[in-house]
Amino acid sequence: MYNKFTLQDFLNDDAFIRWALHNQQDAYWQQVLVDYPHKQEVIRQALQLIQELHRAEDKQTLLVNEERTWQRISEKTINQDPLGRWPKRRYWTTATVVSLVVVLVAGWLWVERSKSTSTYSKLVIKASEKSILIEKVNQNDTPLKISLEDGSVVYLKKNSRFSYPAHFTTKSRETFLSGEAFFQIAPNPKKPFYVYANELVTQVLGTSFDIKAFDNEQQVLVKVRTGRVSVYNQNQIRLVSDESQHLILLPNQQVVFNRQTESLSKQLVEEPIPIHPFIGNEKRYFEDVPVATVLQALEKRYDVRILYNEELLANCIITTTLSDQSLIDQLEVICQTIGATYKEMDAQLVIESSGCP
Template sequence: MKYKTYNAEDFLFDESFRQWTSGTSPEATAFWEQWLAQNPDRAYVVKNAQALVRTLNEHYRDNATEARFTSELNRLMEVAAEHREADLEAPIIPLQPQFRWRWAAAVLLTVGLSIWMYSHIIPKARSASYAHLTRLAHLPLQEKINTSNHTANVLLSDGSLVTLRPNSRLSYPKQFDKSSRTVYLDGEAFFDVVKNPARPFLIYANQTVTKVLGTSFLVRAFEGEKAVTVTVRTGRVSVYAQEDFENARLSGLRRIQGVVLTPNQELSYNLDDNRLMKALVDKPKVVIPESVNHEQVFEDTPVAKVFSTIEHTYGVNLIYNEDDLSACLINFTFSNESLLERIDVICQTIGASYEVLDGQIVITSKGCK
């Protein structure tokens, strides 16, 4: 194949591009991966073009002819023109049929009508079911279904390990692509993800998207349940409503409304009211290595230093006024006490109080005399 500079509309008419998007040609895949490597500035346009191809193929999978595509694109252009009429400086001029496909595709890509397509062609695409999402995946997937009463381990191609709980299923590619690592979950699983900042790890599960670079965490997302929970063991995890995540990606927004979780924090996503709620887990666990002695001895130690040690031990953020506590010294030896037991003992000793807010512990004190 000969390399050339592709315009936005060129992608949709290039047979090899459509083959690459559909995953039907190794030659096309090799060509386009090389083309993207040489043209990284076109990555966003390529993603939009692929989204359009997949959406139209899925919508017309039983009769995916160019005539059907052309008719649908012309209809979308009419709707878009109605919404943007106030901003247009010139009227829409009817084009000859042979030019409508190219012109519509170019405008679709440049003004972001792919978002409109996701909202109207497939009304549930942004919050699609596990089955629908796996059909639309741009890479061939294999599936692991755990019908036993025990957990089942799934080793992914990047070395990440997924512990699949009973009555759960996971779909994943045999080999991840070069830009991201995406899997699909229906059920409950513990993920121990190999760190790779260049390739984010994405889990699509029951109207949510969990994004990590490398960490360990639990996701519970059964399609029959009205809530999704994500619990972090180590590292940092970002969780988004799938609709917000897809809209941001399609529109090119760098900032997505979501929730960041750190160790011993959990998120609950209520599907009925689309609320993301962060909290501290019921029983926070130590996050320092098992080989480290968990016994902690403090002798005439400034309480701020004690709090700093506890933060390091549990990965939990403690909020307090260090100046108010500067005169507070404590003498304690902790061994088997839980996080909140330790905080409670310290607060009683220095006359302080605490509350758990938004996955953090807020300590209030008037200080020590």
């Protein structure tokens, strides 16, 4: 894995940085030193640079001594042969040196500042005190499939990070996400599954859902595809359940956390999908039936609550066919037919009508 790692690759590796600054997973990195002896010098230089830049940031200064920095990070590496990926020093101008130093320092300080405000990073550091975590990072367009020991599967999307223990505890399954992923969780009523996605905690027993929780976006989003989840906001960096303000989400529902107002709101997803597909000769065509009969069929198919006044709609008779169109499109056709309107409230659809003659 580390055969082709350059100095910059180690500087960009979060697990390596945590080792350099907090000595996390020390046994693992000591073994890396043994397994890749030809990388020991590059690793030493990366460690030194990370630690010195961290100390410099603690002093709140961006001043860089060009000659010291050059000697520190370039003395060995730039004199390597062409396979070392760095040209010899005689090809480097003062401007090039300064540019390299500024880029490295600015990049590192940006990473450190991001980490200081990243709930994900703080949670991972805290969780690492109890057990060694595995971190997966996906920079590709194709989702990265991650299989967990309990049979659960996570599809990690582009520019996302996911951390999890190699072995879950006997009481719970705790994982950590920054970015976006789709989860298919293996059922285990005795062992709840938790996803700490920055400010939001999602607790499930067995279901499938999406989470979108990038560090730099205004909102955190959880969408449920099947099953049932509990979502709540954690005001502090801690790995304990605090469900006093939790929201229960059902299929085709989502919760949005606004980072500015620190508020949670439950909504329908933009495009509800059928949860119970048509089977065999299940009835799709309805002729001259009360509209309530069709609405009940839609409720069952999408697992979405549709509220209406049964007395007002008692005389509304329609003929229609349930299709593979979206729930919203079908509901609009029904409302137009009976002269009604609808609105969404708390992840439910409310039909408003003055009745039918």
